[in-house]
Amino acid sequence: MCRLDGMAKQTQFFDEMTGRGNGPRAPYEDYCAWFKNEDTARLLAKSEEAEALFRLIGVTFNVYGDPDATERLIPFDLVPRIMAAREWAKVAKGIEQRVRALNAFLHDIYHRQEIIRAGRLPAEMIARNDAFLPQMIGMTPPGDIYTHIVGTDLVRTGDDEFYVLEDNARTPSGVSYMLENRETMLHMFPELFSKVKVQPVSQYPRSLRRSLSACAPNACEGRPTLAVLTPGIHNSAYYEHAFIADQMSAELVEGHDLRVVDGRVAMRTTRGYKPIDVLYRRVDDDFLDPLTFNPDSMLGVPGIMDVYRAGGVTIANAPGTGIADDKAIYSYMPDIVEFYTGEKAILQNVPTHRCSDSEALKYVLDNLADLVVKEVHGSGGYGMLVGPAASKKEIAAFRAKLEANPGNYIAQPTLALSTVPILTEAGLAPRHVDLRPFVLVSPDRIEITPGGLTRVALTEGSLVVNSSQGGGTKDTWVLEE
Amino acid sequence: MLGKTAGGLFWMFRYLERAENTARMIDAGLRISLTRSSAAESEWTAILSSTGLKSAYEAAHGAPDGPKIIDFLLRDPGNPGSVMAGIETARTNARTVRTALTREVWEAVNECYMVLKKLLAQPIADRDLPRVLQVIRQRTAIVRGASHGSMVRNDIYNFCRIGTFFERADNTARILDQKYYILLPSVRLVGSASDNVQWDTILRATSTTRAYQTLHEGETDPRAIAQFLILDGRLPRSLAFCYGKIGENLGFIAQEYDTRHPCHALAETLCHKFKAHDMNAIFDYGLHEFISDFLADSARLGRQIEIDYRFTE
Amino acid sequence: MTMRLNVEHRTHYTYNAPVPYGLQQVRLRPKSRPGQLVETWDIEVLGGQVEVAFEDEHANSVDLVSFTPGQSEIEIICRGTVTTEDRAGVVGPQGGFVPLWLFQRSTDLTKPGDGTAALVAATTRQDDDLSTLHALSALVLSRIPYSTDQAAPDLTAEDVITLGHGVCQDHAHVFITAARAMGFPARYVSGYLMMNDRVDQDASHAWAEVHVPSLGWVGFDVSNGISPDARYIRVATGLDYRGAAPISGLRYGLAGEAMSVSLQVQQQ
Structure with a gap:
């Protein structure tokens, strides 16, 4: 018999199962009814079963700089994160608006830069942005889509309060976990899914194929040929690259499989070179083309940028979309959304202090213990300071880094991230979560898979959910209406 | 299919077959050292030679020594030709070609790897060895079974099969190459013939002892052993059988692609050799020469397949 | 004052071994603009082929040229007539x-x-x-x-x-x-x-x-x-x-390269 008692009344954080400690919230009612009749020992056994299954399937990731653990599992917690259809609808609408604005912004930045001319964004934000690629100036990708695949990171702080944390317009990862988590839950708790009606996610690979195909270049004849470009089996996300290619029936290629042949980017097959129409690349911009970018890159395809500019191939996401992931640009997102859509942003931005600004820097230095400080170009939870969780020594060390290069940092208030219970030996226990919904953009529609990847900080009180920092994942349910 | 993928599949199944064959040879060596200790050293040497690892072993450990050889062939981290290394390479290849495999095959390979990684983490005690060898055979058999039961019969499957039979034929030929002299008619030993330890090695190392006895009603005769391992189309480890399959699988690919390559002609020539020859003709030509030719031809065919199907640039 | 200029520009690369694969970005197409009228301009490639032509971010006309596999020389020849103005x-x-x-x-x-x-x-x-x-x-x-x-x-x-x-x-x-x-x-x-x-x-x-x-x-x-x-x-x-750069490239293999240029510009 499982009980919800473990979830002591707490008021500091919003818990998605119990609210502020008042018993199950509406979306969790059916789940909790099922859960009460379950046995903790059986669930813990299921948890081990899930882990064995993940290991067998090979859902693993590699940790950089950790030679002993080349393949690690991301811990999976089997208590789902559940959202009501109406809660999701608002989030989805907000994401769609934001993604639309992002695409318009990227087009503009690589063309007339109207937003800068209009004085809504300082030119330095682009000029000093390492992700801005001059080679993309004047380039309109097929279908005018820059970010085909987006993973918007959200956090929740209350019943109706969602904030966008990051936009991830470059190469969002994690979609394979969203899909495998659901498969695993279906496999382990089939009876639960007959009691609770959950919107499916399994259409994602088909949608991805359709969405990418809709962006095929003019040179494409007939049904578009897709391929996924991976840096190879040693990349931390290789499993995901193989998974995506497999699921959408595309070839998984590496740079050395590709060449420019007859004006196209073509892959070496057993029957000769075959042109690729849309390349979903999981190789960073800098390594994409040694002829145009880093000449030492062995991972890319020489000449692909030339073929791209000539209209012979679609690269998804487009090179140079990373400017939108810059955390200083992030601070302008409310303006960016308003400039390109003419509407107020539906989803809130976390108030952001740009440390390049001297007044902001002073404020940040005075309040380091209360703030979260991030590198402007950072990702994966590396190189950040979570003030309230940091020791005096860590804060002092970070202060020195910040003072040495203030332009490299932004700071945000520490948000009261919502919690969702995880299953522990002692029963349920609240842990902080975020949410990464996956968005597909094509010329005729923006498609958001209901739910996404819920990342959970497994350590009590921790606010860092990144898998590279010991975070886990959960299945995310959006209920049917 | 990518050329790299075809190569990855070919090698994945070669490595699996090789690991399995090495396990069979360890089994043979173990059996001989238990039952005929006087012959053990020379038989271990023959086994090392036929795996192509003799000089690597000697460089690392010196004189042949049963337990050391077993550990070397099974799991020595310094030996890239060990069973464990082979399984690991097969799995790495499987990861590279993951999109060409069914989930069943991938999981079978991955589980094979995970189980053996744990099992072979430490040197194996004598009493555990038979069980460990059995697990290796079972795990590789599960991969074979999964590919049989779940893979579509297309180019992907055919490249897997070619890898398997290529390695198997190679393995049988290399064992014969080590022992050809005891199969020659001229050295047939009167009286002791049915008790020749070296024949035993050959049959055990190819795991064909029972099959041979069934088909030859217990009569052990070197000429029949040679005939059996080279020409008998009923034996799945004979050269004729393996080349029949390679020819067949290459043929399926030619049909699917509607294109013939130089490798097809080469394979046909090789297959023809088995059809056209009987044991007398082979002995007349010279058994050793026949096997040497075969190993050279087989290497040439391997290179040609690699070129024709663009495994690499 | 205007001038009518004829150009013939040959760039010849030789290699001491066959080149299995190579690409060259060629920025050798002048464009018409105020003060410069390109009447004719052709690029011929011997030992290779033009894969694609495109405009880069500076609106330069660029030709991407690939080597014919196994060649050990490649020549890029530009010929044209341009009217210019001071x-x-x-x-x-x-x-x-x-x-x-x-x-x-x-x-x-x-x-x-x-x-x-x-x-x-x-x-x-x-x-x-x-x-x-x-x-x-x-x-x-x-x-x-x-x-x-x-x-x-x-x-x-x-x-x-x-x-x-x-x-x-x-x-x-x-x-x-x-x-x-x-x-x-x-x-x-x-x-x-x-x-x-x-x-x-x-x-x-x-x-x-x-x-x-x-x-x-x-x-x-x-x-x-x-x-x-x-x-x-x-x-x-x-x-x-x-x-x-008029020509910048990349090639596989270890072949050494030697280049010679011949350029004639004359007034018509």
């Missing part, structure tokens, strides 16, 4: 989408250092930008006389200042670096120059352009101490040599 080096306002601030970026070849700072300090500021820039141009040539000794394509502006002499490419790099340090957007230009006294030219030419608010882009040929006139054909621009 506009005293004035190219005009910035067109296209490249923001002017991009031309103030330093590159690996144009990173300013002490040498650049000294040049800038020694440049006499005049009342108008144009005179200041002409003064800078004259100063660069006086401190770094023209010489083909130790010419190397990868010299940085600071290297050249230290070396104390250079060719047109080096002059352009030093001038661009200094102009940017003075706050001007500046760029590298590659093209052709018809030297009055000869038909066979040594090589293709390079100079610089600086953006001044009143006139837009203005050319400065430091090596010759003038602004380009009707004898100049402007082919490609970029932030430095690498961005505007």
